[in-house]
Amino acid sequence: MxxxxxxxxxxxxxxxxxxxxxxxxxxxxxxxxxxxxxxxxxxxxxxxxxxxxxxxxxxxxxSLEASSIDYGALLEGLPPIVGESPWGLMHRMFTEAVAHAREDSEPERSRLRMIHTTPALRARLAQRYLTHERNIAPVLAQRIERPEAAGPLIAAGLAGLDYAWRLWATGECPSIRIAVDRVFNDLADAGGTVERAQVR
CATH class of the missing domain: 1.10.10 (Arc Repressor Mutant, subunit A)
Known part of the structure; x- marks a missing residue:
């Protein structure tokens, strides 16, 4: 005791x-x-x-440990939605993950800006993301039609979350929740047509 x-x-x-x-x-x-x-x-x-x-x-x-999230447990607790795509599920998980984040904290913005602009800290953050990938992978694999796609989906999702945090930290987006929606919606819509460059 x-x-x-x-x-x-x-x-x-x-x-x-x-x-x-x-x-x-x-x-x-x-x-x-x-x-x-x-x-x-x-x-x-x-x-x-x-x-x-x-x-x-x-x-x-x-300093990030206090707000660390068990993404595997979070994903496991999300109820299924009929017809939801795997990417939509990732979007929903990360939206839930940032639902209670403090958005009025300038010290937190400064800390994230420091992490994203310091190579040594970026490398350590990447290690944390690898841990998150390992925690999410077995849970996601059980919930999607093609389990082998779990790895790429998680990597892309975490990259999207990281980019959303950068948008918030730099002030480009006033809300981390809005930033997550923007990034994940943009990536979901990125499969549209690509115009060919004109050859002169």
């Missing part, structure tokens, strides 16, 4: 530190800010920083 309480307290402190540190990195610039500066801003020592995080990237990605 005592170990469980200590573990929860440690997790809560780690989440609080991750939020503070990632905000500082976003304000100062991820590459410019040092661990010593960030630790001082958070009111901790350099040793304490490395007790909770292996590197700056770990601190930033840990």
């Amino acid at each position: 005592a170990n469980g309480v200590r573990e929860r307290a440690r997790d809560a402190l780690r989440a609080e530190l991750a939020d503070t540190l990632s905000r500082y990195f976003a304000e100062r610039g991820f590459d410019e800010a040092t661990v010593d500066e960030a630790a001082k801003e958070a009111g901790i020592s350099r040793a304490t920083f490395f007790r909770y995080f292996a590197c700056k990237e770990d601190a930033v990605l840990a």
Whole structure:
């Protein structure tokens, strides 16, 4: 029991530190800010920083854990809709995933802009997406007519979600829910005709 309480307290402190540190990195610039500066801003020592995080990237990605979603469980809980396409199902899942996202948080926008413009953080985010793919794949494969299409569908869906978050983070779209609808509808309609380039 005592170990469980200590573990929860440690997790809560780690989440609080991750939020503070990632905000500082976003304000100062991820590459410019040092661990010593960030630790001082958070009111901790350099040793304490490395007790909770292996590197700056770990601190930033840990700040996303509080809002992390089990997409496999989310998809499994969605009721079936007769005639819905696999892409429509992906659209519905990601719409549900962002339904309760805070849209008035400038620190969150700044954090996402930092992640999307910093190569090291983009690489770590890509690793998270691979984990999401593995969680979604077996569930999606059971719900579509062609199970072998689950992998490409998930990869395309996560890429669409990532693009929607970028639209929101940069202010190009005022709402993440609107951004998800825009991206998924645009991709659904992308199968129209393609005009041939004129040959001169």
